[in-house]
Amino acid sequence: MMRRFAGRRSRTRTERKRGRYIQARPANGPIDDLAFDATLRAAAPFQKERSEERKQVAFSIHRSDLMRKIRVRRAANLILFVVDASWSMAVAERMQATKGAILSLLNDAYQRRDRVGLIVFQKDRATLVLPPTNSVTLAQTALADIPVGGKTPLSAGLKLALEVLQRERLRHPDVMPLLIVLTDGAGNVSISHLPPLEEAYLYADEIAREGVHSIVINMEHMAFDQGLAQALADHLKAPCYTAGEMRAENLYYTVRQELNARTPPATLEDRR
Structure with missing residues (x-):
């Protein structure tokens, strides 16, 4: 459909x-x-x-x-980026690509009625830098100066993403969310007593149970990849892409490809 x-x-x-x-x-x-x-x-x-x-x-x-x-x-798409802004990866390159992709998606959001949001996690917290919007002007203002550095509170980013998605579904019951997580998967800060990665996987499992379509962009260099991004994708029940040559247009087309490929789950009558 x-x-x-x-x-x-x-x-x-x-x-x-x-x-x-x-x-x-x-x-x-x-x-x-x-x-x-x-x-x-x-x-x-x-x-x-x-x-x-x-x-x-x-x-x-x-x-x-x-x-x-x-x-x-016709249902609006909600595209929510969750981006690791710690020093664990090439922050400047990743942020530049993410900002470019967001602005590209917003350029046709008015016609498509899509909305785009951005969550950044670093140090000990996650921040909703750009609440879901289809305004290019608001996005440009919000994206102008994003703090970077520190440790990697992956679970905080996933928790905030879950809260934003649940809130948006209450406001817009027919919204079709797409969650894009850009990370190497190496969370090292907890928000509870659990080990960081165990805690992050619990939130990832909950996002999957909510039926949210997700993708993971693995930002780790191939020579140092420990499979953590793939493990996160497995818990999200999501595909995992390797960043490769990280450019805004590549990320934009990856997101659009996923949006076009999604189909609502079949009903019992459809399977008969």
Whole structure:
């Protein structure tokens, strides 16, 4: 149900009674959004054999005839970057690429109605540098001066990302989030009594349970890679990309590729 249209948002199914009615399926569950036309068609072939019932009613409908509407609507994408700003990696290069990608995504956000946000984690905390927005002006102001240096509180970044995503889903129930984590995966600061990486993986598992589509950009140099970024991606149930030649346009196209590739989970009827 996901397709790319210029100047459009992502197309997605919705369980709410809003959106365009495109087809009908058997109402095995809730019957509060019935497709009356499809229900009548489903019951029509059985009217002769229900002749006794039709002495009481003009048209006999059984529960097995009920059909529910399948609707689609345009849903906005929320692209949330979570970036390691510690000294553990090439901060200047990573930040430059991230800022460039954010501004590129915002340039078409007005037409697509996407929103982009940025969380930075370093020292002992994570900061929401850019709350979700489609304003290029606000982004340019927020991205002008981002603090860097210190240790790597990976779990703090993931925790704040989870909170932001949950808050956005309450405000915009049909939002389609994409979480992009740029890190080498080497968290070394806890926000509780747990070891840093164990704590980070717990938050990553919770993000995965929320059904958030994520990707991890591994910023570690190949010669020193210990597989920590891949381990984080495994807990997020996400693909892990190697940064390689880290440029803004590469990151931008990677994000767009992931947005275009996503599909909502199939329903039981779809799998039959």
